[in-house]
Amino acid sequence: MIWTKLAIVLFFFVTFVVLVRKRLLNIDLSFPWFLSLVIVAIGSTSPLFIQGTAKLFGIVYAPLVVILLVLFIYLGLITVLGIYITELRRRQILIVRKLAQYDLDKQVNCERNESG
């Protein structure tokens, strides 16, 4: 049993290292999701937290709330991963940088024309 637990932890650690190494896990965007995971992990050890959250969401079978919360967090993490795998943000930033250079180049040319 202990080996299964260790293998799961090791699998997640290696996945995490590879994602970070390949810059697929953005540090800024992934922060709230990891923080939520830690909060849910700590909270799920308390029956008060589980029952309170289940009541808040109107879930009859209380333990289900932990599964639903974790699924929601994973969905967020997958979205963050999607943004980086498809290079959406990188492309958006590149366009903004190009437009900014175009704008600044125009100002440089104007200045050069004015100074003769």
Added chain:
Amino acid sequence: MESKVLIFLPTYNDYEVLNEIVCDIKQTLPLCDVVIVDDGSMVLFDAPREVFYVRLPFNLGLGVATHVAMDFALRHGYEYLIRMDADGQHSASYLSTILENLAAGNNIVVGTRTNRHKEKGGKNIFKKLVQYYFYVLAKITTSREIPTDLNSGFIGFDNRAVHVLNDLELDRFPEPQIVLYGAYLGLKIGEVDVLQQPRTRGVSTVVFSHAFRLVYRFTMYNFIIWTRKRLL
């Protein structure tokens, strides 16, 4: 040398003292150029004629603003790029000292705020602890001497540093990332003591709740470097 210097002022909804800062810079280094990168402010700013000004379409963070200034410095052949904050906390009188240090052979020069822990209270102790954590972790990761103030926004770069750092992907608050990656990539980093002026207008972009995010972010940068060096 001055004509090859670009001063970069990133701003976000912070215009009240910008004109005064530009005047101070022009008095200290009359031949240098100034570029203001507005990171998508809510209000429009009427920039003085003697500066280059660009407004990003929406807020993308300080990292992207820094990339815009670096792109501009590279395209137009500036020898040195110095970043100052737009809230008036950095005095233009230190520009010459930073330039001298860059000319002496440093690739990056950090303006270490010697009076940054002068105020008292629990918040300050927490700040000190965070700074100390950053310093120790960065020193262990890079295995070399690094500046003590990793969050200073008063930083000078030479052409080589701009080339190297512009190839990276700088994040929203890139100051510790710049110093850490600079050290890791073998750039020569110097530091000069500067006195930070008290804030008269506006509020700091780094609030207490950001501290956890900063610690997470910095730990991750170190983790990335550590995995590159040792694991993969």
